[in-house]
Amino acid sequence: MTESILLLSPIPADLRAALTQRFTLVEDKPGEAPRPGPRIAVTMAIHGANDAQFARLPDLRLVVSQGTGLERVDLPAAARRGIAVAYTPDVMTEDVADAAIGLMYAAARRVAEADRFVRAGRWAKERMGLGLSLHRKAAGIVGLGKIGQAIARRCAGLGMDVAWTGPRPKPDQPWPFIPDIRALAERSDVLILATPGGADTDRLVDAAVLAALGPRGVLVNIARGSVVDEEALIAALQAGGIAGAGLDVFAKEPGLDPRFLGLDNVVLAPHSASLTVETRAALIARILSDIEAFRDGRPFLDAAAGAV
Structure with a gap:
């Protein structure tokens, strides 16, 4: 008999198709009574999984989360209940780093604005506004995990002066550590924001940080929307407190604040930094591999191990 997999959240069509070839998929309904039976559940990092869901699923032994962030998965609760948590770190590192550089150039060199300028027929009548050069400029990376390191390497390769901040120094890294984000x-x-979400980084980038970045500064966020105080960011963009921003993530998705849509100095992306043909294939392969490892009793990376 084909094993059932419980879907705790909506999942992308390509992942659904791959899972359907091997398993019977069952949609979870959070308001339902306890559901015995399913041993495996799949969720998305943006939705996560919590103890209330675990309590309704007495036979659950594996949660697979698509994504790198685990702040919305209750790891201690999973560990207490004997539920392993697989996820997809590393798979999307390089493509997300590429996207961060793309957003940096798009915002600083006004790429999306220039496209709209040409399409609107303004080129024959007007002169495009000036962008900002990036060569020999300073890049600050907030969060020097694997994605942050990949971004730092790219910035350094572009001739930028790289420094970073995070919870603690990393003496093995070649770039200067600045303990205070305002100073950075x-x-x-x-x-460039590449830090995990969660309570520790909630609205880490506030009005004071944006003021320190200044009117010729650019903010890039490929981390989580929660890391930025969006009211302060919108105010800074509207008033010229910073030069521009490139944003792949927002406090509410997909229903982002409509005020962003009226701003020419912000480049907006639909949480798509990891969406390449190559990364999607690798990510789905990793999910299938971890599920099969669990079913066969083979080792796999369990984020809940030792979480209690």
Whole structure:
């Protein structure tokens, strides 16, 4: 008999198709009574999984989360209940780093605005506004995990002066550590956010950080929308407190604040930094591999191990 997999959240069509070839998929309904039976559940990092869901699923032994962030998965609760948590770190590192660089150039060099300028027929009548050069400028990276390191390497390769901040120094890394994010923003021409979400980073980038970045500074966010105080960011973009922003993530998705849509100095992306043909194939392969490892009793990376 084909094993059932419980879907705790909506999942992308390509992942659904791959799972359907091997398993019977069952949609979860959070308001339902306890559901015995399913051993495996799949969710998305943006939705996560919590103890209330675990309590309704007495036979659950594996949660697979698509994505790198685990802040919305209750790892201690999973560990207490004997539920392993697989996820997809590393798979999307390089493509997300590429996207961060793309957003940096798009915002600083006004790429999306220039496209709209040409399409609107304005080129024959007007002169396009000036962008900002990035060569020999300073890049500040907030969060130097694997994605942050990949971004830092790219910035350094472009001739930028790289520094970073995070919870603690990493002496093995070649770039200067700046313990205070405001100080990092003040020395940076571009501030790139690559830190995890969660309570520790909630609205880490606030009005004071944006003021330190300044009117010729650019903010790039490929981390989580929660890391930025969006009211402060919108105010800074509207008033010229910063030069521009490139945003792949928002506090509410997909229903982002409509005020962003009226701003020419912000480049908007639909949480698509990891969406390449190559990354999707690798990510789905990783999910299938981890599920099969669990079913066969073979080792796999369990994020819940030791979480209690």
